Amino acid sequence: MNYTLHQLQIFQKIAELKSITKASEELHLTQPAVSIQLKNFQDKFPIPLTEVVGRQLYITDFGMEIARTVTKILTEVEAINYKTRAFQGEISGRLTISVASTGKYVLPYFLSGFMRKNPGVDLVMDVTNKSLVVESLERNAVDFALVSVLPDKLKINTISLMQNSLHYVASSDFDIADGESGEVLFEKMPLIYREPGSATRNAMENFIAQRKFSITKKMELTSNEAVKQAVIAGLGCSIMPIIGLRNELKSQKLKIVPVTGLPINTFWNLVWLQAKNLSPVAKAFVEYLEAEKEAVIAKHFDYLS
Structure with a gap:
């Protein structure tokens, strides 16, 4: 079986969204292009990956198994890219942060300089309410959380950002x-x-x-x-x-x-579990904040005074 990385990426997105239309929008491709790639990928298998009932697209049980395998393959491809950048002396990898909803007005300003400086870093930022932020931190599902009220039952490290x-x-x-x-x-x-x-x-x-x-x-x-x-x-x-x-x-x-x-x-605080083994990307972000946070506040939040 010969299939392209492009086909794997398209099928993963279709399986995730259960929609060719939505997948084409997220991938910035036309619907016919996505449909053609799905057909070409399907032709590699004797068992259907998808089925249409009424006007709704469904992923078959076999399709879901293939989608899980595709996710693992794409994760390994991503790891290859990160390792290549690392050998070239670049900071690379994924930074995951869960943010209390009002923190969306705060954290992007503390991230922008770091992301420009390190183009090999991928950012995943989930904006939700405080309870779910603390839950994701407790489950070790993220590198950091941004909260205005510190969780009292977790052993955490903290960087205080701003009022x-x-x-x-x-x-x-x-x-x-x-x-x-x-x-x-x-x-x-x-x-x-x-x-x-x-x-x-x-x-x-x-x-x-x-x-x-x-x-x-x-x-x-x-x-x-x-x-x-x-x-x-x-x-x-x-x-x-x-x-x-x-x-x-x-x-x-x-x-x-x-x-x-x-x-x-109160204060906006970036927090992480004391027991967490921070990745090189996460450590680099902590160092960036410690060095640059006062400059970020002076540049972007002087109006608060």
């Missing part, structure tokens, strides 16, 4: 009197929460519980961006990290409402 400040924010069209009491802001105004497991939600709930506010109007949304858009639209108010509100505050779509006890200040 994370949470403020009470409202639409600029919201009619809120100067010096409005916390009772009015939290008990009379509709309040928008992040989903359970979010560090922002936990901070917000702790603040409310400590002051014994009684919340009557409450909404729950599953991303920081969704909360921001809801606040802009006037659906309610929220406690949010200022790091993701730069443009909205500048354009006066949102406003910060002074509240006694706010802002809540």
Whole structure:
């Protein structure tokens, strides 16, 4: 059987997405090109790899077995590329990081210089809520995690990057009197929460519980961006990290409402398991952060002050 690396890559993507259309989009190929390569690959086997029921593409049991083998082959090919770069004196390999959702406004700035300096490094960054970030760290599924609240049950190493400040924010069209009491802001105004497991939600709930506010109007949304858009639209108010509100505050779509006890200040921390044997790429990233983090903050986050 003779099949090309290109065919393996295409079949792996089809098996992953269960769609020729989606595979062609991710691979930046036309649908006919992907279909032709799938047919050429299928012709190498006497047993069907895929089947179409109605308009839905399915991978057969045999196809799934082949897909698992293809993944192993492509992983080994990737390893060959990494080893070639290593022998040429380049830092190469994969860097995997799980990021608490608001951290998407932070970590890319600490990564960009490192990635430009080391073109042989591949980045995998998963953005999700804090609970799933900690879970991926605990399972040793990632090199690093970016969190604003340190997990208390794990033995970890930490690099503190920068401050994370949470403020009470409202639409600029919201009619809120100067010096409005916390009772009015939290008990009379509709309040928008992040989903359970979010560090922002936990901070917000702790603040409310400590002051014994009684919340009557409450909404729950599953991303920081969704909360921001809801606040802009006037659906309610929220406690949010200022790091993701730069443009909205500048354009006066949102406003910060002074509240006694706010802002809540924490720090963004890059963490990893103490027992983890860091790869050369991961070690190089730690060294880069220790040397460059202050310069990154000065260049990209001076507006926070």
